[in-house]
Amino acid sequence: MVKKISLKDIANQVGVSAALVSYVLNNQKEGRINKEVAQRIRDTAKRLNYRTNQVAKSLKTNKTFTIGLIVADISNPFFSSLARIIEDEADKNNYTVIFGSSDENPDKSEKLIETLVNRQVDGLIIAPPQNSESQINYLIEQDIPFVLIDRYFPAIETNYVAIDNYKAAYTAVQHFADIGRKRIGMITYESAIFNLNERTRGYLSAIKENKIPFETTWLKELRPNNTKLCIEKAINELLDGPQPVDALLFSSNIIAGWGLKYLNSIGIKVPDQLAVISFDESEALDLFYAPLTYIKQPLEEMGQAAIKILLETMGKNNKLVQVNMEAGLIIRESTTGQTELN
Amino acid sequence: MVKKISLKDIANQVGVSAALVSYVLNNQKEGRINKEVAQRIRDTAKRLNYRTNQVAKSLKTNKTFTIGLIVADISNPFFSSLARIIEDEADKNNYTVIFGSSDENPDKSEKLIETLVNRQVDGLIIAPPQNSESQINYLIEQDIPFVLIDRYFPAIETNYVAIDNYKAAYTAVQHFADIGRKRIGMITYESAIFNLNERTRGYLSAIKENKIPFETTWLKELRPNNTKLCIEKAINELLDGPQPVDALLFSSNIIAGWGLKYLNSIGIKVPDQLAVISFDESEALDLFYAPLTYIKQPLEEMGQAAIKILLETMGKNNKLVQVNMEAGLIIRESTTGQTELN
DNA sequence: CTATTTTGTTTAAACGATTAAACAGTCAAT
DNA sequence: ATTGACTGTTTAATCGTTTAAACAAAATAG
Numbered sequence A, B: 001m002v003k004k005i006s007l008k009d010i011a012n013q014v015g016v017s018a019a020l021v022s023y024v025l026n027n028q029k030e031g032r033i034n035k036e037v038a039q040r041i042r043d044t045a046k047r048l049n050y051r052t053n054q055v056a057k058s059l060k061t062n063k064t065f066t067i068g069l070i071v072a073d074i075s076n077p078f079f080s081s082l083a084r085i086i087e088d089e090a091d092k093n094n095y096t097v098i099f100g101s102s103d104e105n106p107d108k109s110e111k112l113i114e115t116l117v118n119r120q121v122d123g124l125i126i127a128p129p130q131n132s133e134s135q136i137n138y139l140i141e142q143d144i145p146f147v148l149i150d151r152y153f154p155a156i157e158t159n160y161v162a163i164d165n166y167k168a169a170y171t172a173v174q175h176f177a178d179i180g181r182k183r184i185g186m187i188t189y190e191s192a193i194f195n196l197n198e199r200t201r202g203y204l205s206a207i208k209e210n211k212i213p214f215e216t217t218w219l220k221e222l223r224p225n226n227t228k229l230c231i232e233k234a235i236n237e238l239l240d241g242p243q244p245v246d247a248l249l250f251s252s253n254i255i256a257g258w259g260l261k262y263l264n265s266i267g268i269k270v271p272d273q274l275a276v277i278s279f280d281e282s283e284a285l286d287l288f289y290a291p292l293t294y295i296k297q298p299l300e301e302m303g304q305a306a307i308k309i310l311l312e313t314m315g316k317n318n319k320l321v322q323v324n325m326e327a328g329l330i331i332r333e334s335t336t337g338q339t340e341l342n
Numbered sequence C: 001c002t003a004t005t006t007t008g009t010t011t012a013a014a015c016g017a018t019t020a021a022a023c024a025g026t027c028a029a030t
Numbered sequence D: 001a002t003t004g005a006c007t008g009t010t011t012a013a014t015c016g017t018t019t020a021a022a023c024a025a026a027a028t029a030g
Helices: A007-014 A020-027 A035-045 A054-061 A077-092 A106-118 A131-142 A165-178 A196-208 A228-239 A253-268 A283-289 A299-312 B007-014 B018-025 B034-047 B054-061 B077-092 B108-120 B133-141 B165-178 B193-211 B228-239 B253-265 B283-287 B298-313
Strands: A066-071 A096-099 A123-126 A146-149 A160-161 A184-189 A217-220 A247-250 A277-278 A293-296 A320-323 A328-330 B066-071 B096-101 B123-126 B146-149 B162-164 B184-189 B219-222 B247-249 B274-279 B295-296 B322-325 B329-330
Touching: A007 A020, A007 A035, A007 A106, A007 B096, A020 A035, A054 B054, A054 B322, A066 A077, A066 A106, A077 A096, A077 A299, A077 B077, A077 B096, A096 A106, A096 B077, A096 B096, A106 A123, A106 A131, A131 A146, A131 A160, A146 A299, A160 A165, A160 A299, A165 A196, A165 A247, A165 A277, A165 A293, A165 A328, A165 B228, A184 A196, A184 A228, A184 A253, A196 A217, A217 A228, A228 A253, A247 A253, A253 A277, A253 A283, A253 B283, A283 B253, A283 B283, A299 A320, B007 B018, B007 B034, B018 B034, B034 B133, B066 B077, B066 B108, B077 B096, B077 B298, B108 B123, B108 B133, B123 B298, B133 B146, B146 B298, B162 B165, B165 B193, B165 B247, B165 B274, B165 B295, B165 B329, B184 B193, B184 B253, B193 B219, B219 B228, B219 B283, B247 B253, B253 B274, B253 B283, B298 B322
Parallel strands: A066 A096, A066 A123, A123 A146, A146 A160, A160 A320, A184 A217, A184 A247, A247 A277, A277 A293, B066 B096, B066 B123, B123 B146, B146 B162, B162 B322, B184 B219, B184 B247, B247 B274, B274 B295
Antiparallel strands: A293 A328, B295 B329
16 A cells, blocks of 8 residues: 555655644644645645545544444345435535444344444434343443434434334324225334334224234234245135135335235235235336335435434533334325226 | 543453453454453453444454445435445455445546545445546556446456346337337437446347337437437427338437336327337336336346455455446337227 | 572553643733 | 734644554474
């Protein structure tokens, strides 16, 4: 590696102290510095192609201008879209983003938090996996600024940005009821994550309030390490028998992806046989022959809010900010359309 | 922020010098340190919950264990999948990843490179936008380890990992020819990026070798800042008139996404009226009513190779490594199936 | 019983920046 | 001529590590 130019190198060239160079390049001590010298310093810096060493600067100033982002999986479009928004917002404020994927695994999440904290990130944005409460409490103890996103733990007082999942699921089921569906299924993950439980709660609550006689077999809770096969099995169980469900809510984009593929392959007619709603958007939902009705999370607003809150928290504005946004229900053919009858 | 524990704090507690603490915690000077003292140091470190300050360590050791990743857009599934693989491989080697999206814009790319270099990343993995040659040359001059991915500049001697785009496009067109298609269109970006040009070259070459009389109107080159509307216009032009194309190659997942949606909406029958192949995979391609034949890039291998080469380069193993992988053609219904006839 | 080696630990400089405080010189006011 | 204020710059400490070199004490050798 070619020798990097330091402040001292510039100082030597110009014949002044490193301190003066620092003052000039940081536009400090404005009026006090000899203009001609300042210009020479700037010229020399440019000529030598000086780049400040952020590591040294961070050590001294105790500020890295880095934000850590921990999501479940950066390759999941939900999280990568969020990541992109966060990246842009961070950039506007001169921060860069280090990311990591926890795979919904608390051990990985813990390791990531540790790595990022050791790297002295100024703050964290985290979509916490289940059973990671202790890590969150650790961050609170250590007074490390952070914002939870997408999920949070109601038992812990933290900043967070999420949607009202109860309401979102409720609205989806209500929509099923409104279009006359009577046997409404849901496929979700068996999980201690609050936001998923809220979805289930919203689902059950809407069924109850619509006076639909609920059957426990309608609710399929998959292991988080779900596979294609689990989803297919769940769908089979929902559709088999004399009383198949006539509506189905997928509680995540991943489940919807596999689920739709399977529905496609077994020739279920959507929406005639089965009305379908999915959480989260994705291009895939558009290309299904009956474009899917889906619950649209306000990603842009969520990402922006997360950064805004994080910056405020880092700036010692220590009040708690908890944001519950409302998701939209984008109604399309999978619940209203007519399947092209042949 | 709660005061962070430093080596010195441990040293004071135990009553030894900071140096000794450093030696112990880094398992250096193995045999030479009094076991009892070493244990006390370790215990105290644990008790005080010491975390090493990576920033300080990096300053001293001139190594950050950080890799910079610059892609066009992290929210594009192609890049986020790649990012995930790179993340995992980096992690295996104890590196973390800082990322940025260039939006195919050389100015953004330059700013990102500068930011990441200032942060003293140990190396970079870059999908360079067009007109960013000077930035790449700068990295070479500065002897900063990097690997290009997905794209590269044939005129510049660099490490890179990419697929043979010429061959991939050629194979796709050959497949069209094999199934008897005679009027084969392509929608791509007008761009100076080598990999896209290679796709075009492969397309043209295959047409020629199959002795298909090429018509220039078959090749649609969109402005990179393409919109939904441009794609729709291009498709209209290809399909309108007395001699519409009977096969169509989309040169990216983004184009395919919009394109398929439009084909869907105007009721084109795939593959009867129009056989379709897309570059890159995505869930969307699976859910199209005729699952798409697509060119599958070996993302896993590409990401792994990129990290491997980068680590070698960082380790001063200065030989040039240029990898051209072969893409696969996954043949499905959009080129072979029968549209369900009604 | 010295001389040498080994063991265990400390000292101090360094990485590259920042920044409070000190300093020297000039200028104006009394 | 003395004082004080201002201008322009340097000195030196510091951030938290690492690590070569120095050092002291104990063990071993001759």
